[in-house]
Each structure stands twice: as structure tokens, then as C-alpha cells.
Amino acid sequence: MTMYYRDPEVLITSSSVRMNGREFRLPELIQVWYTKGARSWGVIAWRGALGLTIMLPLFVGAFAVLVAVTMDASVTTTLTWVVGGVLLGLAVVPVADLLLERVDRSYDRGSRSLEIWGRVREGDVLLLRTDNAQRFGQIYRALQRALEPAVRR
Structure with missing residues (x-):
């Protein structure tokens, strides 16, 4: 198992994602995207x-x-x-x-809130909301690496 990112609230590995108090196995995530909130x-x-x-x-x-x-x-x-x-x-x-x-x-x-959303069979779920642009970028890139087709088998 490869660990892509870890902090007290977020864990992204080659097999699962834990964010916002919820854990998902990577195959459960059909689609992942981000949104930007209003500028502060x-x-x-x-x-x-x-x-x-x-x-x-x-x-x-x-x-x-x-x-x-x-x-x-x-x-x-x-x-x-x-x-x-x-x-x-x-x-x-x-x-x-x-x-x-x-x-x-x-x-x-950053000057706006950033959200990472995921689509699972039950519907769309908010995975993460943060105002820290640097942390958001690290987490989103780690999530992209974990979801790359070469990694998912």
C-alpha cells in the first residue's frame, strides 16, 4: 500500500481515501472534482x-x-x-x-474556500472543504495520483 498524503483529517492511500470523517475505497469513487467558493x-x-x-x-x-x-x-x-x-x-x-x-x-x-467532491453510487459527497489553498493543492494532487489508472488495478 502506498501512502500519498496524510494529516490528522485526511489520509489518501493506494487503496482508500479518508476525508471529512468518511472513508471510501478507491473503486467506490466514480468521479472526483473540485469547486471554488466565493472570493473573500x-x-x-x-x-x-x-x-x-x-x-x-x-x-x-x-x-x-x-x-x-x-x-x-x-x-x-x-x-x-x-x-x-x-x-x-x-x-x-x-x-x-x-x-x-x-x-x-x-x-x-488563499482568498476563497475550496471543496473536493466525489461521486459514489449513493450520490455526490463532499470530501473536503478548506480555505488553505496550499493544503488543498497537496491533497487534490495526492488524490489524482491515487486515482490514476496505472495505480488502480
Whole structure:
């Protein structure tokens, strides 16, 4: 028996599939497909807010340099504004790394619910529902490999 995927809720082997508290032998699954739920605009707004959080200090720093170059002030004042603007722009770098990591994790989770459905003799059954796009992809690919004709004998 070959194990294709296993976590606390899902087990996919070369002989059976256990998901959503139910177990099916592979020959029982006539057809398997997936559906995508509605997009979560809250997740998308969160990604946009993170992007703005990264960009705002850069814009403020660039604005400070622009003001320093265009204002009629002493060299010391102009230099102070330029250095302040550059330092503000550079201060974003460590924070941007943390925020970009959060954006990456947001894309791993996805912005919509994903479902795996199967057809058995009794009708259509929901095998799995998750918001985690990365986990969904791993499970669906494992299920495809388990159901490949070369594997099923």
C-alpha cells in the first residue's frame, strides 16, 4: 500500500481515501472534482492594507526629499530634509520583509474556500472543504495520483 498524503483529517492511500470523517475505497469513487467558493474580499483588502503599509513610508520619504529640493532654505536645512527622507525610506526595509512574509502566507492560504467532491453510487459527497489553498493543492494532487489508472488495478 502506498501512502500519498496524510494529516490528522485526511489520509489518501493506494487503496482508500479518508476525508471529512468518511472513508471510501478507491473503486467506490466514480468521479472526483473540485469547486471554488466565493472570493473573500476581506482577505484581498488585508493584502492591500499590507501593501499600503509598506509603501506609505517610502512615499513620505520621497516627499521629504522632494520638499527639500524645492524649498528655498539653507543648505543645512535642505540636507537635514534629504537625510531624513532617505532614512525614513530605508527604515521600511526591515519592516517590509516581515509584512511581505505575511502577504506570502496570505497567498498560501488563499482568498476563497475550496471543496473536493466525489461521486459514489449513493450520490455526490463532499470530501473536503478548506480555505488553505496550499493544503488543498497537496491533497487534490495526492488524490489524482491515487486515482490514476496505472495505480488502480
